[in-house]
Amino acid sequence: MSPSTSVVDKDATTWRIGEVAKLTGVTTRTLRYWEQMRLLTPKAHRGAGERVYSDAEIHRAKRIKELQELLGFSLAEVGVVLETEDVLDRLRDAYRADPKPAHRLQVIQRAIEANDRLLARLDDKLARIQDFRDERGAKAQRLHQVAAELRAGSATRRKERP
Amino acid sequence: MSPSTSVVDKDATTWRIGEVAKLTGVTTRTLRYWEQMRLLTPKAHRGAGERVYSDAEIHRAKRIKELQELLGFSLAEVGVVLETEDVLDRLRDAYRADPKPAHRLQVIQRAIEANDRLLARLDDKLARIQDFRDERGAKAQRLHQVAAELRAGSATRRKERP
């Protein structure tokens, strides 16, 4: 599981597909599938097309998994979210690429909007799940109440006059 | 869309499968599939096996949909959750069926446990989504900050000495 290194590696740790699979908890098949879906592109190919991943892609893979499992997004939706994430991550690059303040501001504006859309979606989901949870919580309260009454009843009933 | 009624209906409103479909926002095919998966059984069959649903089933169908879409549960998982829900709903019946306090208490205990397991799951999900949301919120903060600095910068830079 030791990262692949070469003598001169610019200190950038890289990984083979199997290593990425173990580190992220998905199969190699899944990684290739995600690549085919344009969600996760390996940093490079070496030799006979062997995929090479960097830490960034490990991160990204974990994020994809989380969006899928935790948020219940389809890969298509994951793609949309990741695009907005890309905007944020690549912001620095685009930012440096064109130092004109007007352009910079526009880039940031767009990133903000994309991010806010995602935030709104998350907040909506949170609120709805919270409602669900509260409903269940209330039911739990009632159940505990009834249970308590039952216990008290069976204890006090003997004292009641017949 | 008016509910099917007969002269003596015991005041229980009933619905045909197409009406249920419209009321719950799923297709009739889906309703039959859910029935096949033992998730939603119509109250009765009349005539040549025509399905008859009551308000309770409407409720249940909406719940199934919510568990699927909002919580991202598979139908198998939905089944588990609904079973615990059934326990709660059928509690009154079982409750009356056996008036021995010991048995009542046991029924309630089990319902409480099932409910608590679901609650824990919901809370975990909520916490994790909240984390996700906060991460995004922080990013939004930084973006707004940078945007503000940019705007201020383009306004003040002219005042700076070259």
Place this chain on the structure above:
DNA sequence: TCGCGGTTTGACGTGGACGTCAAGCTTTCT
């Protein structure tokens, strides 16, 4: 009575997200 809308069962099709070989080619270990 006839047509028409709604329903039934049954069977086959579909899209998404992979699983699972196969055959051949590198990379790594000893």
Place this chain on the structure above:
DNA sequence: AGAAAGCTTGACGTCCACGTCAAACCGCGA
């Protein structure tokens, strides 16, 4: 160097949650 382990690109299979016909069967309104 040579075996073992890992990677490559296909290509076909699978599971879930339905979609989409087809053919037959009520019920009722004109």
